[in-house]
Amino acid sequence: xxxxxxxxxxxxxxxxxxxxxxxxxxxxxxxxxxxxxxxxxxxxxxxxxxxxxxxxxxxxxxxxxxxxxxxxxxxxxxxxxxxxxxxxxxxxxxxxxxxxxxxxxxxxxxxxxxxxxxxxxxxxxxxxxxxxxxxxxxxxxxxxxxxxxxxxxxxxxxxxxxxxxxxxxxxxxxxxxxxxxxxxxxxxxxxxxxxxxxxxxxxxxxxxxxxxxxxxxxxxxxxxxxxxxxxxxxxxxxxxxxxxxxxxxxxxxxxxxxxxxxxx
Amino acid sequence: xxxxxxxxxxxxxxxxxxxxxxxxxxxxxxxxxxxxxxxxxxxxxxxxxxxxxxxxxxxxxxxxxxxxxxxxxxxxxxxxxxxxxxxxxxxxxxxxxxxxxxxxxxxxxxxxxxxxxxxxxxxxxxxxxxxxxxxxxxxxxxxxxxxxxxxxxxxxxxxxxxxxxxxxxxxxxxxxxxxxxxxxxxxxxxxxxxxxxxxxxxxxxxxxxxxxxxxxxxxxxxxxxxxxxxxxxxxxxxxxxxxxxxxxxxxxxxxxxxxxxxxxxxxxx
Numbered sequence: 434x435x436x437x438x439x440x441x442x443x444x445x446x447x448x449x450x451x452x453x454x455x456x457x458x459x460x461x462x463x464x465x466x467x468x469x470x471x472x473x474x475x476x477x478x479x480x481x482x483x484x485x486x487x488x489x490x491x492x493x494x495x496x497x498x499x500x501x502x503x504x505x506x507x508x509x510x511x512x513x514x515x516x517x518x519x520x521x522x523x524x525x526x527x528x529x530x531x532x533x534x535x536x537x538x539x540x541x542x543x544x545x546x547x548x549x550x551x552x553x554x555x556x557x558x559x560x561x562x563x564x565x566x567x568x569x570x571x572x573x574x575x576x577x578x579x580x581x582x583x584x585x586x587x588x589x590x591x592x593x594x595x596x597x598x599x600x601x602x603x604x605x606x607x608x609x610x611x612x613x614x615x616x617x618x619x620x621x622x623x624x625x626x627x628x629x630x631x632x633x634x635x636x637x638x639x640x641x642x643x644x645x646x647x648x649x650x651x652x653x654x655x656x657x658x659x660x661x662x663x664x665x666x667x668x669x670x671x672x673x674x675x676x677x678x679x680x681x682x683x684x685x686x687x688x689x690x691x692x693x694x695x696x697x
Numbered sequence: 698x699x700x701x702x703x704x705x706x707x708x709x710x711x712x713x714x715x716x717x718x719x720x721x722x723x724x725x726x727x728x729x730x731x732x733x734x735x736x737x738x739x740x741x742x743x744x745x746x747x748x749x750x751x752x753x754x755x756x757x758x759x760x761x762x763x764x765x766x767x768x769x770x771x772x773x774x775x776x777x778x779x780x781x782x783x784x785x786x787x788x789x790x791x792x793x794x795x796x797x798x799x800x801x802x803x804x805x806x807x808x809x810x811x812x813x814x815x816x817x818x819x820x821x822x823x824x825x826x827x828x829x830x831x832x833x834x835x836x837x838x839x840x841x842x843x844x845x846x847x848x849x850x851x852x853x854x855x856x857x858x859x860x861x862x863x864x865x866x867x868x869x870x871x872x873x874x875x876x877x878x879x880x881x882x883x884x885x886x887x888x889x890x891x892x893x894x895x896x897x898x899x900x901x902x903x904x905x906x907x908x909x910x911x912x913x914x915x916x917x918x919x920x921x922x923x924x925x926x927x928x929x930x931x932x933x934x935x936x937x938x939x940x941x942x943x944x945x946x947x948x949x950x951x952x953x954x955x956x957x958x959x960x961x962x963x964x965x966x
Binding site: 447458517521529621622626637 | 720731
């Protein structure tokens, strides 16, 4: 418990910085929406866009003139930001002990290594949840001026669930890297590289039909906002896949950390 | 300059240079190879983009770009390449001096019979060499890929070279700013968040500046100073903005030397 509290405290500053960034992003993004709001000229143009281009930026199936459609386009950026935060927290929370030479101290405490990992993982999880709630609150407040209907709230709820799963995926991968990487310096760099790589794959897989198989490799394609909007449900196949990734990473994290040779 | 410091620093960079170069090569090859699938929609595309809402195009850096030509298409891809280059340079900049203090090797290094100025020069030159190698890889791969894909179409080689040359000052900007920031703060615990903040922050600034049509933001971010669109459209650099970049680089370098010369170094004991 005290490790958990201590981690929460030491991550507080980073959480505040991320929250400010997210709030700024949501407010600026939605304020930009006024240019699209109920603009029929715009709709006609979107209809005539080439499909490859629409797909590439996941504009497909979105009606930018409604707040729901606009939020669907913003979803990708939220996903990117929240995942970056989660991956950094996950990888940093374990590896920072070695970097700051405090790992010897932590491990002489009367707690097993797996309990240490649990406490740290929970602290990072709480951070992720708080950041998600901040995103939700900022979205609700800045969307309120457009008097969104129940359709928007339903979509928002699905989006938040999808964002939460994505956060969990990258948090788990980050924690696993933090536990498993022999060179602690590499952990956060590898986590970020993995994240940017998969994001880039998701852009590529939209560009070309032959690259469609890539969508299984990148979590950014697991929850297509277009599908969330049209069918208002999550694709269970991908939810399963996500859970498998999370579970595998966490089990891997516990196994590797409990037998890890520490760098002192 | 001290040769042994330079060699040691360069050795430390070798691995990351290889990773970044391989990553960038994969990126360029992938993007350029997808050009053919884009070109099929070419006629449609050009027609489309003419009567397109300005903000939407601007958000993705496509104003005044003809995506049907390989150069226009490449300028879109160039943004991704720039993000990677920015992250690499920012990483080196932030890590260059702070790594010694983080790992308690600064007091060892500073007891050597070498002046601080000469230490910083050696480190800078090592980082510059590392960046130069990456740049050469990017040049060769981009040029080769474009020449392979273009087919019969003519490519304005002069403009392409101009575009490719812009990555040198572009990287210098992030290296210099990273370095001076790392000397301004007391301690850098981990380089990655700082590098991400600088590299990605500048990118987001330029994307937002485009969308909101705010020209004040253009003054800060090198993504605007070396915008691929401008270079391809005008076949020249946007000199006033490029000069801002150069000024920032010079100021940061001078500032770094001054700050490092009188920096208070924490020791392990």
